Amino acid sequence: MVIWRILKLMLFTELTTEISIKPLIKWAGGKRNLLKIYKKLFPKKFNRYHEPFLGSGAVFFFLRPKKAVLIDKNEELINFYEVVRDHPLELMELVSTYKVDKDFYYQIRELDPKKLSKIERAARFLYLNKTAYNGLWRVNSKGKFNVPFGRYKKVKFFDRENLLRASELLKNAVILHSDFEEVTKYAQKGDFVYLDPPYYPISETSNFRNYTSKGFSKEDHLRVYKVFRTLTEKGCYVMLSNSNSPFIRELFKDFVITEVFANRFINSKAEGRKPIIELVIRNYE
């Protein structure tokens, strides 16, 4: 038993440092496809890592930091990561019993997550994430998930080894269901904070914001700016992603602004998939 524990520790230490981890879910605005560009923009060295708009955690799983604070306002998402960390085997076992068909999908969608156990709730989240139309997690103003069935024939809910590696990595993290401003209580000098809020809209209809029932307003973007400044004063490395909009450019004009080309993937319309310019804003070179 003890030998197995040591072996497991050695194995997972190796895995978490050497082998990359893919995000476990699809997420609007996920940064997986930008990592090749982003990796040149991250600070070379830092202490703790903070990601207060976690989503699919593409940057967290790419960096695999030894210590991290992860925050998101989406309660289902946070419960999912807690269960991946604490009960990965039970989660995989349960979701594997779920059927990919329309009737079953709507049965699961109708369940009230607050009346489920933590593991059932995480399995529902993972199932809906993988079988909903376009992999979108969208809620209405009452917080009710409202995406239709995606009509997929076959769905892979998880990659077992990848999920187990994610589970081990999450053991190094404090995971919080909270507003992003909470990060200012945790981040210290020398830490790296990556901010990836819902983007400021370039037009009235563009940009998806309904990850949570509250959406994300102009006032919220001004709060992000305040947090960016506070963290800068504390001596943290701060990196922010946002849209290439005049409002964001003006707001962050005192910082280092880099343009990057991004492909939009969670968008059903072909014209929405063209490369577009987005901004990365940093308080360091």
Ligand SMILES: C[S@@+](CC[C@H](N)C(=O)[O-])C[C@H]1O[C@@H](n2cnc3c(N)ncnc32)[C@H](O)[C@@H]1O
């Ligand atoms: C653009 S996504 C982040 C994507 C992430 N970087 C990835 O790679 O998947 C924005 C995230 O912010 C979260 N969010 C929205 N409002 C928030 C708030 N006030 N505080 C914290 N998180 C919030 C959403 O639930 C969503 O997961």
